[in-house]
Amino acid sequence: MKSATAAKPPVKKTETPLNRQYNQIKAKYPGALLLFRVGDFYETFGEDAVRASKILGITLTKRNNGGSNEELAGFPHHSLDTHLPKLVRAGERVAICDQLEDPALAKGIVRRGVTELVTPGVSFNDNVLDTRRNNYLAAVHFGKADDTFGISFLDISTGEFLASQGNSAYVDKLLQSFNPSEVLYCKRNRQEFGVLFGDKFHTYTLEDWAFTYDFGYNFLKQHFQTTSLKGFGIEGLPDGIIAAGVILHYLNETEHKDLQHITRVTRLEEDRYVWLDRFTIRNLELTAAQQEGGVPLIQILDQTVTPMGARLLRKWLSLPLKEKALIDERLNMVDLLVNDLDLADTLVNHLKQIGDLERLVSKVAVRRISPRELLQLKRSLQHVLPIKEVLITALSQSESPSLKKYADQLNAVSFLLDRIEAELREDAPALSNQGNIIKSGINAELDELTAIAYSGKDYLIQLQEREVEKTGISSLKVAYNKVFGYYLEVTHAHKNRVPEDWIRKQTLVNAERYITPELKVYEEKILNAEEQIFQIESRMFNEMIIAAGEYVGAIQQNARVLSVLDVLSSFARVAVKNKYVRPQINESKVLDIKDGRHAVIEQQLPPGEHYIPNDIFLDDETQQIIIITGPNMAGKSALLRQTALIVLMAQSGSFVPASSAEIGIVDKIFTRVGASDNLSRGESTFMVEMTETASILNNLSERSLILMDEIGRGTSTYDGVSIAWSIAEYLHTKTDCRPKTLFATHYHELNDLANENVRIKNYNVAVKEMGNKVIFLRKLKEGGSEHSFGIHVAQMAGMPAQIVTRASQILKQLESSHGRENNKERIREAVPQERELALRIIESGDPKSEAIKEKLRTIDVNRLTPIEALLKLNELLKMME
Numbered sequence: 025m026k027s028a029t030a031a032k033p034p035v036k037k038t039e040t041p042l043n044r045q046y047n048q049i050k051a052k053y054p055g056a057l058l059l060f061r062v063g064d065f066y067e068t069f070g071e072d073a074v075r076a077s078k079i080l081g082i083t084l085t086k087r088n089n090g091g092s093n094e095e096l097a098g099f100p101h102h103s104l105d106t107h108l109p110k111l112v113r114a115g116e117r118v119a120i121c122d123q124l125e126d127p128a129l130a131k132g133i134v135r136r137g138v139t140e141l142v143t144p145g146v147s148f149n150d151n152v153l154d155t156r157r158n159n160y161l162a163a164v165h166f167g168k169a170d171d172t173f174g175i176s177f178l179d180i181s182t183g184e185f186l187a188s189q190g191n192s193a194y195v196d197k198l199l200q201s202f203n204p205s206e207v208l209y210c211k212r213n214r215q216e217f218g219v220l221f222g223d224k225f226h227t228y229t230l231e232d233w234a235f236t237y238d239f240g241y242n243f244l245k246q247h248f249q250t251t252s253l254k255g256f257g258i259e260g261l262p263d264g265i266i267a268a269g270v271i272l273h274y275l276n277e278t279e280h281k282d283l284q285h286i287t288r289v290t291r292l293e294e295d296r297y298v299w300l301d302r303f304t305i306r307n308l309e310l311t312a313a314q315q316e317g318g319v320p321l322i323q324i325l326d327q328t329v330t331p332m333g334a335r336l337l338r339k340w341l342s343l344p345l346k347e348k349a350l351i352d353e354r355l356n357m358v359d360l361l362v363n364d365l366d367l368a369d370t371l372v373n374h375l376k377q378i379g380d381l382e383r384l385v386s387k388v389a390v391r392r393i394s395p396r397e398l399l400q401l402k403r404s405l406q407h408v409l410p411i412k413e414v415l416i417t418a419l420s421q422s423e424s425p426s427l428k429k430y431a432d433q434l435n436a437v438s439f440l441l442d443r444i445e446a447e448l449r450e451d452a453p454a455l456s457n458q459g460n461i462i463k464s465g466i467n468a469e470l471d472e473l474t475a476i477a478y479s480g481k482d483y484l485i486q487l488q489e490r491e492v493e494k495t496g497i498s499s500l501k502v503a504y505n506k507v508f509g510y511y512l513e514v515t516h517a518h519k520n521r522v523p524e525d526w527i528r529k530q531t532l533v534n535a536e537r538y539i540t541p542e543l544k545v546y547e548e549k550i551l552n553a554e555e556q557i558f559q560i561e562s563r564m565f566n567e568m569i570i571a572a573g574e575y576v577g578a579i580q581q582n583a584r585v586l587s588v589l590d591v592l593s594s595f596a597r598v599a600v601k602n603k604y605v606r607p608q609i610n611e612s613k614v615l616d617i618k619d620g621r622h623a624v625i626e627q628q629l630p631p632g633e634h635y636i637p638n639d640i641f642l643d644d645e646t647q648q649i650i651i652i653t654g655p656n657m658a659g660k661s662a663l664l665r666q667t668a669l670i671v672l673m674a675q676s677g678s679f680v681p682a683s684s685a686e687i688g689i690v691d692k693i694f695t696r697v698g699a700s701d702n703l704s705r706g707e708s709t710f711m712v713e714m715t716e717t718a719s720i721l722n723n724l725s726e727r728s729l730i731l732m733d734e735i736g737r738g739t740s741t742y743d744g745v746s747i748a749w750s751i752a753e754y755l756h757t758k759t760d761c762r763p764k765t766l767f768a769t770h771y772h773e774l775n776d777l778a779n780e781n782v783r784i785k786n787y788n789v790a791v792k793e794m795g796n797k798v799i800f801l802r803k804l805k806e807g808g809s810e811h812s813f814g815i816h817v818a819q820m821a822g823m824p825a826q827i828v829t830r831a832s833q834i835l836k837q838l839e840s841s842h843g844r845e846n847n848k849e850r851i852r853e854a855v856p857q858e859r860e861l862a863l864r865i866i867e868s869g870d871p872k873s874e875a876i877k878e879k880l881r882t883i884d885v886n887r888l889t890p891i892e893a894l895l896k897l898n899e900l901l902k903m904m905e
């Protein structure tokens with residue numbers, strides 16, 4: 025686990041005041057890498073320096089620190105923006121310690137303090153953030169009751185704040201979907217956290233006391249300035265409140281105190297979204313590919329043009345809806361855009377100009393916006409009114425309630441725009457303390473000072489001309505530097521013509537620099553004026569930010585509506601481009617897909633090849649379970665996945681790759697992929713399959729969709745068939761619900777299930793044999809298949825012809841010598857016993873202990889040799905692990 029650990033402070037010897045200051049600050053931020061500002065540099069010391077130099081590739085030096093050699097590495101302060109992201113991405117928590125006063129004015133040692141603690145989950149820095157993804161900080165609270173957890177997510181760069189609670193599977197699923205950059209939890213749960221949620225997260229542990237209800241509740245109340253949390257709908261989530269409180273507490277600890285943009289905490293409702301188990305999320309490759317170079321679904325669907333749209337799409341795909349009305353609202357809008365491509369184009373053209381309104385407005389709220397960014401904010405907001413008008417015009421042609429809702433929700437914020445337009449210069453700079461921010465004609469004092477500064481500069485030009493004439497030195501010039509202010513420069517060749525009253529200040533290799541009293545008088549005027557200009561402009565700029573701050577809520581709402589419009593128009597354009605159709609969503613238990621395709625594979629086929637569409641029909645009356653047999657590579661997995669993808673796309677609001685699709689709303693999707701596709705885990709396959717399958721079978725609902733791909737494949741044939749057989753039978757005989765199931769297998773023995781179970785149907789993915797070869801037709805046909813085709817695949821895979829021929833001979837012999845029939849008999853006999861075991865395990869919910877009990881029962885103690893007893897014991901211990 026990439027867990028933060030505290031670095032040792034530098035060795036204490038004889039402490040200088042600077043050392044002492046460093047050590048005091050360092051001690052306050054254990055576990056953080058301290059960037060200590062000294063003059064124009066950020067310095068790191070000791071272990072921090074070793075880590076920083078490795079991550080940043082900067083030189084590590086040693087300095088003599090009171091007798092010991094201490095490591096030191098630093099970089100110029102202006103490189104902070106390039107170095108900070110590297111440190112944070114490497115998982116470091118970085119404390120930025122700045123000089124809190126002007127060193128020139130400091131009495132004694134300069135005051136220093138940490139102004140920000142940047143951690144992977146808490147960052148505003150554009151270089152740390154990926155614009156098309158949210159950057160979530162999460163907190164997980166281990167509740168008092170068994171298997172209850174509170175969870176909260178915050179993206180500080182957008183102000184999105186969520187809380188929820190549920191069991192470990194739920195929390196695990198949320199962690200997988202939101203993929204936070206940093207997870208906070210209590211020190212005391214160190215061991216359990218890794219076991220339950222894996223070790224892929226950057227984590228940070230906090231003390232016990234932060235994880236209490238009163239603390240969290242009060243913190244939240246205080247932040248939102250409310251008397252209770254009822255208005256947020258989280259009142260009934262004590263564990264969620266604790267987690268959310270921990271997040272606010274952590275922000276406080278990391279010196280993030282300007283949080284006005286976090287205007288609400290939203291309850292993440294478990295039952296509003298389709299439940300996807302961990303395997304489904306991974307296996308369907310919705311937002312991330314399983315293998316490097318793979319293409320996730322989102323890549324096919326993402327035609328969004330704003331970063332906030334891209335982030336929203338990711339969320340929609342991870343949290344598909346279950347409520348017909350909400351799904352239809354999205355689909356209606358996509359439909360409207362598909363049928364009015366002009367409207368879609370106009371919208372997109374405006375959206376393209378908008379950029380990351382959501383993160384810009386957060387910067388307003390926390391007063392971290394630069395003049396240039398405020399200009400960008402203005403330019404984004406200028407598109408709100410035209411979009412609103414486009415929607416209203418469209419409304420005159422169609423009575424879409426969504427159009428009206430979006431149009432109503434958009435706020436043109438004209439008052440604010442007018443002010444920014446009037447005051448902020450079109451070439452506003454990135455820095456707010458060096459002038460050139462405010463337009464002329466706004467502030468009389470400012471204009472006057474500008475005139476003085478300018479006329480002063482004009483005067484200096486005149487002065488230069490006058491002196492050239494007077495002295496006859498044509499190369500004479502007036503210039504400026506920070507040390508002497510304005511001066512006159514004369515090359516050595518002409519220095520004998522310099523008047524007596526000039527005061528020499530500096531001698532260079534080929535020139536001399538002088539000042540005159542007159543020059544100094546004007547210098548003072550100019551510099552004073554400039555100083556005042558900077559002050560007035562930065563004050564006015566701050567006032568503008570405060571004024572903009574009044575609109576944070578309205579702008580956030582604009583950002584939300586615009587991101588929704590962005591995703592919906594992306595859906596529309598993808599639908600047109602890839603020939604998707606609108607799915608019909610209803611509350612039936614039917615899944616009726618005609619000519620379904622796999623959204624990703626169809627885009628990746630070599631030119632000239634076409635994806636072969638297939639129909640799938642499932643319901644709870646006639647065809648609840650489909651057993652799909654077919655040779656390897658036939659397209660069984662593709663068929664399973666495309667079915668789930670079509671359901672998920674539909675329930676996210678997207679059109680789907682099919683010629684028609686009726687989707688009776690699905691509320692849970694479970695996936696199991698046979699162990700041989702998942703070999704890396706190296707556990708006992710039987711055990712793993714049973715445990716995981718048990719967890720599916722214990723959570724089923726009548727609207728569940730189950731994908732079983734080559735279940736039992738990693739075990740011996742008898743085990744494999746038994747597992748698969750018993751699961752299919754169990755799903756069929758279950759009385760409380762009839763979950764729809766697709767079962768891909770190469771055990772054609774399973775086709776016999778259909779004889780005794782009315783809602784189980786056999787299908788096969790058709791292949792054609794031509795001589796010794798197999799042609800994949802990729803067409804799903806009714807009926808089972810009689811033999812497996814492993815040998816043909818071996819041939820395709822380039823196995824030497826000799827081996828393939830020999831294998832074919834052996835197969836023929838086996839098939840003709842009744843061997844196959846015998847096998848079938850043996851499997852059938854074996855099935856009832858194994859099945860009984862499997863069922864007991866599944867139903868008990870605790871597969872391990874049942875399996876162990878079963879093993880114990882089979883031991884005949886009277887016949888066991890001591891060695892055998894030891895071996896048995898060892899086996900049992902292994903099962904317990």
Ligand SMILES: Nc1ncnc2c1ncn2[C@@H]1O[C@H](COP(=O)(O)OP(=O)(O)OP(=O)(O)O)[C@@H](O)[C@H]1O
Pocket residue numbers: 625634635636637654655656657658659660661662663802
């Ligand atoms: N309907 C289709 N049209 C065109 N190509 C397809 C189709 N279905 C699958 N394919 C191609 O065939 C390949 C193999 O498909 P898939 O992995 O689904 O086979 P499988 O039957 O599950 O094989 P195995 O038993 O080895 O897992 C896919 O990667 C895809 O490129």
